[in-house]
Amino acid sequence: MSVVSSVLVPYASYLRVYEPLAAFREPERGHWTRYARRSVLPTAQDELRRSLAGLVSTPPVAVPVHESGDAFVAVVDGVVCVCPWRTRMRGWLALSELGGLFPASVLDAALPPVVRGQAAADHERWAERNPDARPWIRTTVWHVPVRWFVLFDDDEREYVTAGAGGAGRADGARLLRYRTPMVQARRRLARALRTLRETVDEGPLTEGLVEVGRWLEEFHPRAMVELDYGGLVHALSAEQLAADRSAADVAEGIAALRAGDSDAAGVAYGRLADRWRAVRDLQSSN
Numbered sequence: 001m002s003v004v005s006s007v008l009v010p011y012a013s014y015l016r017v018y019e020p021l022a023a024f025r026e027p028e029r030g031h032w033t034r035y036a037r038r039s040v041l042p043t044a045q046d047e048l049r050r051s052l053a054g055l056v057s058t059p060p061v062a063v064p065v066h067e068s069g070d071a072f073v074a075v076v077d078g079v080v081c082v083c084p085w086r087t088r089m090r091g092w093l094a095l096s097e098l099g100g101l102f103p104a105s106v107l108d109a110a111l112p113p114v115v116r117g118q119a120a121a122d123h124e125r126w127a128e129r130n131p132d133a134r135p136w137i138r139t140t141v142w143h144v145p146v147r148w149f150v151l152f153d154d155d156e157r158e159y160v161t162a163g164a165g166g167a168g169r170a171d172g173a174r175l176l177r178y179r180t181p182m183v184q185a186r187r188r189l190a191r192a193l194r195t196l197r198e199t200v201d202e203g204p205l206t207e208g209l210v211e212v213g214r215w216l217e218e219f220h221p222r223a224m225v226e227l228d229y230g231g232l233v234h235a236l237s238a239e240q241l242a243a244d245r246s247a248a249d250v251a252e253g254i255a256a257l258r259a260g261d262s263d264a265a266g267v268a269y270g271r272l273a274d275r276w277r278a279v280r281d282l283q284s285s286n
Helices: 029-038 044-055 085-096 102-111 113-129 181-201 204-216 230-234 239-243 245-258 262-284
Strands: 014-018 071-076 077-086 135-140 157-160 173-183 222-229
Touching: 014 071, 014 230, 029 071, 029 077, 029 135, 044 230, 071 181, 085 113, 085 135, 173 181, 173 230, 181 222, 181 245, 204 222, 245 262
Parallel strands: none
Antiparallel strands: 014 077, 014 135, 014 222, 071 077, 157 173, 173 222
16 A cells, blocks of 8 residues: 655646636546536645655556546636646656656666566557647646746736645645636747747747647647646745746846847846756755
8 A cells, every 4th residue: 555645745847738628528528527526636746646656666656557537627717627637648758758867877776677668668559549648737847947937927927825825725835826828828929939030049948939839739729828836836935936037037038039139138038047047956955
């Protein structure tokens, strides 16, 4: 039997898409309709704890054996929207990226080659049967990608301090997130992409925006997009979180490029880069 810790698990951030129930076909629509009526729903920390419980077992379970039937639920303009976890699919995707994050010796000790090989074979067979599958959630650790902030406006920023409760955080812990309608996210991304292509050479940010744009096009036009700092709120002080206006910095930098003011764009980007460099440096600190 797995033992689930009550300790909060850092340090990941999330980009999520919540789709209206009408976007799902039966019988999945019926499942989510019933699911959304539950009085108590699991949190992102619950998902992480369950995944970590599998990793500490012997042998480790790199990817859940069965797909999750859980989701995040939000009411958007009176319409119930859900963001399926799809933990198994996301586990496969994350496993394919581990090779570039850890030395081979560390990776082999945590997840033996035979375990990773079996997971990769399972993913290949599953992908052949589900060629159009895509995740509703994207995850990064120890930072928030610049391209994610492009989708949001500073007015959509929500910061809730610890103990305040509400705002969708059942445990009362502090929260920093942005939420916006899908149509706004797509419009901002398209505008930013056009500006970058007209003012700077093709680079990682442009490529990243193209890739995020393709992902967003897979979803219902009345969906909602959410950027959640997730466990990063436990790596930053309340003062740092309160002062964090990253979406505003990105918007300021893009507006400056559009106006032909590369110096102002550099200043805005410098603030953003310094802020997130300090966060990523925490990954290697004792």
